[in-house]
Amino acid sequence: MFGDLFEEDFSFISNNHCGKGKKSKPRESEPPAPRDFTNLSGIKNQGGTCYLNSLLQTLLFTPEFRGEALFSLGPEELGTLDDSRKPDAKVVRIIPLQLQRLFAQLLLLDQQAASTADLTESFGWSSHEEMRQHDVQELNRILFSALETSLVGTSGHDLINRLYHGIVVNQIVCKECKNVSERQEDFLDLTVAVKGVAGLEEALWNMYVEEEYFENDNLYRCGACDKLVEASKSAKLRKLPPFLTISLLRFNFDFEKCERYKETSCYTFPIQINLRPFCEQTEMDDSEYMYELFSVIIHKGGCYGGHYHVYIRDVDELGNWQLQEEEDGLIEEKVLRDTENAKETENPLAVLKGILSEEEAKQIAVDQLGQKLLEKKGVSWNKKYRKQYGALRKYLQNHPQVFQLSPDGNKVGLKETHKLLFKLDSHGQNLQSPSQKNDVQWNCEKNPPRPMARSAGCHWFDLNDSKVQPIKEKDIEKQFQGKESAYMLFYRKAQLKRPPEAHGNPRYQIPEHLLNEMNAANTELQKKRAECDSANNGIDLHLHLSCCYKFHNGALHPSLSWKESVVDLTIDRRKTLGDLRHAVFQMLESWEGDMVLSMAKPLPAGLHLYHVLDGDELTLDGVGLADGADIFVWNGKEVGGTKVLTGPEHEPVVLNVLHLAEHNEGGKGQHFSEAQLVFSCSTSLGQLLSALAPAGGIILKNGSGADTEAKNWQVFHEEDMKETVRSVGLRDGCSVLILDSHDQSFVNVASGNLTAFTYDISWLQVKNFCGVEEEEKQVKITATIDTVMSDIKMKAIRELQLEEELANESCLRPVSGNGKLLSPVPEDYTVKEAELKMGSLLGLCRGKAPTSTQLFLYFMVGSDQNCSPEMEIVVEETASVRECLSLMLEKSGLSGDNWHLRRLDWCYEAGEALSEENATLKELNVCRGDTLVITEGKLPEKDFLKIPIWWLKPSSHKKHGEHAQDQVNGITWKMEALQVTIQIMLTLVICFFLLPLPCFKAPPEPTHPGLDLCYAGRIEIAGEASLEELKMQALTLPWCQEQVVPLPSFLRAWTVDSKRPGKLLRDNKRRLSDYRLGARVEICIEPLQEEENLGPQELLLRVQMGIPGERDYSDSWDLVWDISKECTTWALRQRVASHYCLPVDKIEIAKYFPEKFEWLPISSWTQQISKRKRRKKQESLQSAPYHLKDGDIIGVKNLLLDDTKDFSTIRDDIGKEKQRQLALEKRKSRQERVQDPFFPEEKLHMKPRKPEVALSINVGVFR
Structure with missing residues (x-):
């Protein structure tokens, strides 16, 4: 019935880490992230185990289960995990051991999230089906049963019964003989109804207070009276456990609609509950019946999918619970106590803190703070607050715990602690290490005291898989109803008190062997993080020493080999240029005189020098030193006595x-x-x-x-x-x-x-290479561009007076200018097909010429031609890279599989790797005469991206003017043609249009999606490289080198979707892997006229003004719109109106959908409702139906000149007509297929839901 009830569905969940899609796994070399500011550890999701994570966190934060019960069992009773791997070892109880170890990791290990892989393996969960989402209520019962079975014969055999076991008694009382018949039921959790019930207390009242009567036609047969009698039936709680677990029946089945559904109505439950009315015995003290809520497992989603997370009260206060509102409340209460009319007057403290927190500068002038207060509140300090709080400067001085004034008292800023709290509130992270916030000995430094909250023991946290964040107690009320609502409740007896030594001490009651294991693990984590930090921030620099170079032919060339002229240096990118200079001095102890470090770049002509690295206090990252940068070490004047000109201009x-x-x-x-x-x-x-x-x-x-x-x-x-x-x-x-x-x-x-x-050369030269060097002769063979190569070969053999039998065992090979024999020419090629120029020199050589389906290739082992001679081979063009490599290895006498092939680049070094080993040479565009390099080692890592680069050409066709002012002039010209009867309106419009227009970000772009994209080439770049490095590498492509681009910040990068710019890539320093581009991404580079650095809250739109009287638009302009405050229709209209210097009510705007050739007006009529009427919050334009994004085209109508509301153009009409014709053809084709008796009937198959899989935990036999 509920087969897929708890299948995880994340379509409605943001910032979730439990998705079932393909996840980008972190690199194995990187250690796990440390704990965040809460000092609590989350649990990783294995794909669908958030239900397990929520229950495990609840058990962990049940102190009596964790400490007195689980951790009290030692190795002498449970055995050890090491013994479980020994065949002759004693009985090992793996499940409680793995649970102990997991709890120790959650308490002590300095990592953001722990893994449950070992625990689920001990459950016997190895298949994918068992890692799917299941019901947490079902898991609760199964896990308790598995623990009971695992602990048989140990001192913890009654662990579950001792903590969770309760008894319900059902009684039937005969009204005639007063005989009481009762039946007792054990329970580990209570299941209560949700449908038709307002809350938990009402549900318990219906279950354990209300009585059911047997009367009239529904009588009860009494065992004592032995007849049918009237009776009453009731149930009571006979025994209450220390921990009461309540399962809410949120999911039901509608038998009328035959479908399942989730109860999302309001269902309240108290933080504290008195169970006396529901118990059989009521004579004890109230404290015996008081229970406190300490965990709420929440289900988010519907009946066919969802996600679990849990709200937990930190009973032992192990976590760092701090909220911005909490700090504000402490200070505001003090201020309110000092004020007589506190309730009637708004407290300015929060207002001033909010203003200062938004400022980038550390301090601003006090007068400027007063001005910003006026702008934000619409009223000055003197008018609103001075009478009660005094002067602004005095008020700031009276709150030194919040504000920090400069020595002269003219500037003010927030203290660092309050800035940190604002960051915590907005980003959910702390700048301090978790090791500085609790008693766990992650390092030898003394831990600072934890700030105390107003009410101890009321610290609540939201534990959502790997993510942990503090919440307020009142946030629980949000889980009373809706798709995200409470599913399981855990109450703790209020009488249970924790010892003082357990307060804030995660090491409390943990066995010594686990403490030692966690301390060793933390030490190893610290070591790995230090190594990873060094590796992530280390850059390799190539130092070129001037003493090993000479200057000739306009560039620097090594006087020795390249390896002997270059010294590699690895250094942390966060260090300064001064540190770099010192490191170079240490490496070059024999250096004499001045030392100047200059940026260098290898060019085809040789090494060229650019700017000098000045400013010892600047960081290497700040000056743009990237991994693999070339630095030339010299005296700054000359090299080898020759003056060297530097810079891009030389x-x-x-x-x-x-x-x-x-x-x-x-x-x-x-x-x-x-x-x-x-x-x-x-x-x-x-x-x-x-x-x-x-x-x-x-x-x-x-x-x-x-x-x-x-x-x-x-x-x-x-x-x-x-x-x-x-x-x-x-x-x-x-x-x-x-x-x-x-x-x-x-x-x-x-x-x-x-x-x-004026003259024509129509002959080729053929030289004999078949005999000894002394017999090499050369003849001229007349030919045309249509002469076949086999005929030329036969003529050459006759002219050279060689044996005609040589024709079957020889071939013609072009000779390069330096005398090298090039690839043999197929004999069925003509001179034109062989791309030979008249007068070229050919060599007659032994060996058969390759056919048109074969490739003649050169290859060498390593890129050093001095060490490895160039060899030749003929292979089929349909051969795979792996087959070609095998043939080359066999011919060169090499063995093993630790080899791969690379192309030879323009500087005769190993270049691009042929990574697709199963692809054919033809598919990889390996051509006749190419040189391949056999390189030792496995293929490059797969995280390297091969990205096709496109160049977006700015539109040179400007039909209606070169600049925005031209648009204005064109419209003004049309205005002059208006009738005299509207002379007043004409004057008003001219006034608007003669205002100076603001500066624009970029040159005009094509009006419609027919953008001019030119293919520039393909680059290979690491996924860990930054966007700036991608732009710089793109500029090295031959096509892009013709473009004049000063800096990468003068380029804008887009993904290419359907042959048009798609997603805009922001932040030049961001890694490419962070964009999740995918393996087949294509990048479009757009040149700009000025530098651009768009923020995450800035939207780039292309706006274009409609031409009055014509169904066309002027050239579009780039418009940057800040949406940090709001992204509504009214805000966009204001921004566009400001851009064109028009009144807001005199424009109409619409978004263009190029794939549909449609315009969707962005209407603002809903904003014109009277202020007295309540209206819903305006929807964001980034949501339906507009889905506004970067690069969208916004059409603008000037109602002063054009009152038509039609935004479409003639181009749109043509596009729609083409789409209509295509749809008619498809419909006609579909109808013909349906009418065809030989065509199988098309059926739509609904995707079947996965069958229900029973949840179980495999446990050994310990009886």
């Missing part, structure tokens, strides 16, 4: 400089002779031309990368000669063509473009 750029080659220059027959030269990015084109063509000439830029076809060259004009290399867009790897006066005769330059060559 970055070296590697250019491919080409000259026209002679017809047979070098015997290669190429169009161009090529050389790589280095120039500073600040070099002007005039200086560049003078250096490369002293006699004069022209410079041409290749607009298509390495393609040297004539049509792709663009000429730099005379007016461009003053521009720098960087300003004209020349980057590393760009090609420039230098034509002197003689060369220009070979080309036709028309309209700034190189159009054609």
Whole structure:
């Protein structure tokens, strides 16, 4: 009946850690978090065990169960956990041992949450079904039964009966002979009805006071009278246990609707209850019948799912119970006692504290505090408070325990303790370590005294799995009714008193062996946290020593090997530059003279230096030193006697400089002779031309990368000669063509473009590599772009006078400029398909050419070419990475599985790893001629993200003006065309529109979702990297390098959803793993005109003004809206009206839904209700139906010029029509499938609910 009654459902629960979805597990190397400010430990949820956690916390905070009963049982009776692993050991009672150990961890171990894995394992719970949610009332009975069975034959055999056992007696009294027939029932918990009952006392009254009468047709057969007689039936409590457990019947079944439901009506229960009226014996003192509530297990959710947590009273005051309201009450009571008319006058203390707590500065001027009070309350201090409290400055001086004045008395701030309390109230965490707040010896420091509350023993906490927070006693009243309501109640006999030594002492009555175990565990935790803290904050810096470098070709180059020129240093990022400088001095003891540390960056041209690291008091993290940063150690002036220019304005750029080659220059027959030269990015084109063509000439830029076809060259004009290399867009790897006066005769330059060559080269050169070096000959073979490579090979064999049998055992391989033999060309390729240029040199080599489905690859072991020669292999393109690696390992004579493959990057080092070992080479875009590196070690960690990067281009098309003022001017022009009859309104509108507009955050964006996204490339980055590091790495992509971006803060990052920006990623310092991006996330980078650092309470909207008389909009603008105070319709209208300098009542706004091509007006008519009428709190625009989020488009109508309420555009009409046509086609296709007799009938299957699983605990036999 209740199969899935307690299946956890978290769709309505926020900040819950019990979800059944995929959870991001913490790294195993990280120790568990320490306890928070409450000094109490929670319990981890194993997926659906919050019901178990709630009951365990209740038993833990039952002192008599914990101390006098459970902890009193020693190893001599229970055995030890070590013995349980020995086959010949004595009987070990695992369940009570694991419960002891868990309780000791909850009391003493400095961790935020303990694990119940060992305990549930002792229950025999190993399958997933047993970790599902169950009924906590059922668990209570089963766990007590398991404990009773486990403790048979020990001194704790009667533990459960002694604490929880009670007796109910049912009596039937004959009205004729007064004979009493009674039946006695034992109970461990009482089950009371909820339906139709107002509260617990009424339910107990109905059960144990009200009598049932047998009369009329319903008579009772009396055993004494031996006939049917009238009688009365009643029940009483004969024996009361020390702890009374009450289960509330919240769940029922509706037999009319045939469905289950949860009783959510109001059901009250008292904090203290007198059970005398419900007992059989009533002659004892009242104290014998008084019980106090100490635990409330709460169920949140409905009858088909939910979540448990528990409210518990800390009887022994083991936790740190502090609330902001509590502190305020202590101070306010003192103030009210000193005031005659305290009840009639508002206390200003809380108001002033609230104002000061919101200030970022430590102190503000007293006059400024008075001004802020006026702004907040609408009345000055003198008018409201001076008569009763005196002057403001005097009032502040009279409360030194709250306020801290400066020595001159002109500035005031909150004392640190009160600032901390505000933080506790708002964030639920303390800055102090739990080890400073109780008697547990986590360190050798003396623990400070715990602050006392007004009433001892009334400290309540909400224990919600891993989360623990203090609550007030009156918060229990919130659990009387609703979907989140009380489910089990635990009362404690008021007569039970705790000894003084138990007060605030979590070590009380814990056995010595458990104390030793917990102390050792805490020591180990402290050690691990210290190591983890050091590891998390440690950064590896690469120190480049100037004595190992020389400056040439515009950059720094190591005079020795890279490893010998670089010294690695690991240091804490929280240390200062002074500490770094001192550490470098210690490492380089032989250093003489001044030492300057400069940021460095490896570039294609070599190492380049940037700014000097100044300010010894600044932290390394503060100056932006990230893990893996390069630092150059030098004297700040020169390297090896050569002055070094530093900074981004002197970055070296590697250019491919080409000259026209002679017809047979070098015997290669190429169009161009090529050389790589280095120039500073600040070099002007005039200086560049003078250096490369002293006699004069022209410079041409290749607009298509390495393609040297004539049509792709663009000429730099005379007016461009003053521009720098960087300003004209020349980057590393760009090609420039230098034509002197003689060369220009070979080309036709028309309209700034190189159009054609005047001569044509239509031959290839083939060199014989099949024989010995002395016999290497070279021949020229005439060919066209359509000549097949097999024909060229046969012609070459004949020209070289070689045996024709060699044709089956040879191949043609292009020869690079440095003489290296490149990948063989498939014989069925044409010259054009082989991407060969006329005049190229080919080598005739032994070996078969690969087919079109095979790949010729180079590979090496390690990236050091000096230690490992480059080898060659031919594999099928459908081979997997694992198969390819196996073949390479076999050919190189290596064994084992501790290897993986990487690509060779541009600087001839091991680059990106081929992590998908089951993917084919073709799927991974491994091409013919690629070089792979066999690298020792396993594949990189899986937490590395491979993220495609898109670049969001700002819209250059501005149909209605370049700036916001253009929008105003355009509207003003339309206003002038209005009739004279509305001249007064025209004047008013012009006044509004001629007001200066505020500064905008970013350039205009495209009006509608057709955003201009350009694919920039893919990056590989660790999940622990920050968003700022992602932006910096994205800027290194070739496409992004062409964009001029000063700093990462000039970039805005979005996720890409359905080819448009989705979620906005805030906070540059936040780790990528914290965003939970997923494995297939794509990131869009948007450039900004100024720095941006959006806060968590700021919403970024794109607003666009409607064009009067047209169904179109002006260019959109970025609008930042602070929603920290409210996110309502009225607040948004005010912000938009302020943005456009219009009256609030003269605009209409609507949100655009691009996927539906619809506009939803954001109406404010509900706010126009009279103030005398009560209205509900305004709904947030971030909830239904608007779901307002970052990047949403908000359309604005200016009612002064356009009174139409239609926000749609022609583009929306076209989009809706397309959607309608698609829907008609789908409907038609569906109807055709239904009418088809051979098509199986489609049926909708409801997801079946999981079958009910019985809850049980496996216990050994100890009788």
